[in-house]
Amino acid sequence: xxxxxxxxSVTADGKGxxxxxxxxxxxxxxxxxxxxxxxxxxxxxxxxxxxxxEEDALGVDEEADEESEA
Numbered sequence: 530x531x532x533x534x535x536x537x538s539v540t541a542d543g544k545g546x547x548x549x550x551x552x553x554x555x556x557x558x559x560x561x562x563x564x565x566x567x568x569x570x571x572x573x574x575x576x577x578x579x580x581x582x583e584e585d586a587l588g589v590d591e592e593a594d595e596e597s598e599a
Contacts, residue, residue: 532557539568 533554549561
C-alpha cells in the first residue's frame with residue numbers, strides 16, 4: 530500500500546541540480562537528486578494530472594458555465 534505524503538521540498542544544490550526531499554506520514558524522509566530537465570518533467574506531469582482532474586476537484590459543471598456565458 531502506498532504511504533501518504535507529509536511534506537516535501539525542492540532546493541537547488543548550487544551545482545546545477547536540485548535536491549528533492551519527501552517525508553512520508555511515518556516521518557521517514559527520502560532524498561533524490563534531479564537535473565533541471567528531470568524536475569521540469571516532474572512539473573509537467575503534475576500539471577497534466579491536475580488539469581485532467583481540475584473539473585472534478587473544483588466541482589466545475591461545464592453545462593452550467595456555458596449557460597451562464599450565454
